[in-house]
Amino acid sequence: QVQLQESGPGLVKPSETLSLTCTVSGGSISSGSYFWGWIRQAPGKGLEWVGTVYYSGTTYYNPSLKSRVTITVETSKNQFSLRLTSVTAADTAVYYCATHPRLAQFDYWGQGTLVTVSS
């Protein structure tokens, strides 16, 4: 069974860049079996898709975040990463990584990591 674990700073200053990594175990990113996604939930809000990447580097982004988001894969480390630039308090959220097979449902999820944007 695939397992995912998010890691990265829990506190980011406004206008700076949020960077998170998702480490995958129990499966290989380079196998091509899955797409890999990031989803977030701001306090008191619903789930929001951030973006999805394939092992080849193909990416899909939420249009509302597209100008600030980059998702990359590092197959040698079996990881994929999220960068979100020019953050504001509105980017404060729990960020989840998840498998996204065939661009359908998200079936395996990480436990989530809270990122707070504050000075």
Add this chain to the structure above:
Amino acid sequence: SYVLTQPPSVSVAPGKTARITCGGSNIGSKDVHWYQHRPGQAPVVVISYDSDRPSGIPERFSGSNSGGTATLTISGVEGGDEADYYCQVWDSTSDQVVFGGGTKLTVL
């Protein structure tokens, strides 16, 4: 952009049936997936591809997608079913994931 509409809240007595709806333009042509999200936990997919129940999900959970609305049905509701529920599709027109706004299920 594509929009999915869910009722903000649904309340049901234990043992009864809860129905959570998800509306969207021509939703019948899309694959709808449903998640249960309890506070402090990662979301769990309870229904995929409109009506498929993943391994480990109780038979009390079922889904349908017809008549312009997708519906998650929970039969014999238990206290442990109290959670937020989200519908989700992949919109191939714009190549993006869309989540509904979520429905808070309260067990009375």
